[in-house]
Amino acid sequence: MIRKLFLAFSFVCILISCSTAPITGRSQLILLTEYQELNLGSSAFSQVMKESKVSTNKVYLDAVKRVGFRIAPVTNKNYQWEFTVLQSDQINAWCLPGGKIAFYEGILDIMENEAQIAAVMGHEIAHATARHGGERMSLGILAQVGAIAVQIAMKDKDPAVQYAVLQAYIPTVLVGAILPFSRAHEHEADEIGLIYMAKAGYNPEEAVRFWEIMYEKNKGQKRPPAWLSTHPPTQKRIDEIKKLLPEAMEIYNLSEKAELKVLH
Numbered sequence: 333m334i335r336k337l338f339l340a341f342s343f344v345c346i347l348i349s350c351s352t353a354p355i356t357g358r359s360q361l362i363l364l365t366e367y368q369e370l371n372l373g374s375s376a377f378s379q380v381m382k383e384s385k386v387s388t389n390k391v392y393l394d395a396v397k398r399v400g401f402r403i404a405p406v407t408n409k410n411y412q413w414e415f416t417v418l419q420s421d422q423i424n425a426w427c428l429p430g431g432k433i434a435f436y437e438g439i440l441d442i443m444e445n446e447a448q449i450a451a452v453m454g455h456e457i458a459h460a461t462a463r464h465g466g467e468r469m470s471l472g473i474l475a476q477v478g479a480i481a482v483q484i485a486m487k488d489k490d491p492a493v494q495y496a497v498l499q500a501y502i503p504t505v506l507v508g509a510i511l512p513f514s515r516a517h518e519h520e521a522d523e524i525g526l527i528y529m530a531k532a533g534y535n536p537e538e539a540v541r542f543w544e545i546m547y548e549k550n551k552g553q554k555r556p557p558a559w560l561s562t563h564p565p566t567q568k569r570i571d572e573i574k575k576l577l578p579e580a581m582e583i584y585n586l587s588e589k590a591e592l593k594v595l596h
């Protein structure tokens with residue numbers, strides 16, 4: 333058993349690579365290589381595309397591609413970028429590792445202009461370029477190694493006791509480490525996304541406007557849509573984005589401005 337634990341830790345140590353998030357410069361512990369992450373991203377994307385219908389709304393498709401191809405170069409990432417809109421009234425958008433981005437029609441329905449697309453695009457792309465997925469997966473691996481350690485420590489105990497302790501241990505890891513992590517990731521993606529949109533020539537004030545629209549939309553909803561539950565449009569979030577605005581506005585003022593196209 334001890335040998336197994338040793339092997340598990342060696343496995344983790346071999347894979348450890350130190351990484352740095354773009355813009356914020358935060359150092360990260362990521363146990364996957366970027367290459368592994370890109371492969372996961374591409375295969376997940378082809379899977380989703382097999383199961384989904386691409387939107388026939390040409391205005392939406394053109395807008396998302398136009399914004400995407402303006403933001404992609406400012407990230408300095410050599411990804412195989414793909415931008416699409418999927419048929420669904422869900423308020424949702426995502427970016428998989430390697431720059432595979434989808435917006436759902438539902439989130440575009442409530443946006444006013446292309447700068448608001450840029451706000452969400454910048455945020456979602458930031459999750460990918462800052463490798464938040466890889467970081468979370470790494471934490472999952474460490475949590476499992478931790479769980480093995482708990483099992484070993486208790487190997488002489490009654491199996492029912494072992495099971496109970498393990499059940500107690502796992503939620504502790506989730507609440508104690510992974511959830512705060514996701515809040516930190518959200519904040520970091522807001523920060524990086526704001527800089528990305530500004531560099532690409534979109535007014536960062538539209539990010540504040542977008543989150544205000546979301547805030548109104550979310551009010552009084554008992555069960556918020558999936559994207560909103562992981563992206564809560566709280567007053568705190570809006571205030572934090574406002575704090576980042578002066579720096580982003582400086583970048584925007586020096587950028588080559590994108591044309592502000594309305595969506596509806």
Ligand SMILES: [Zn+2]
Binds near residue numbers: 455456517518562563
């Ligand atoms: Zn996010």
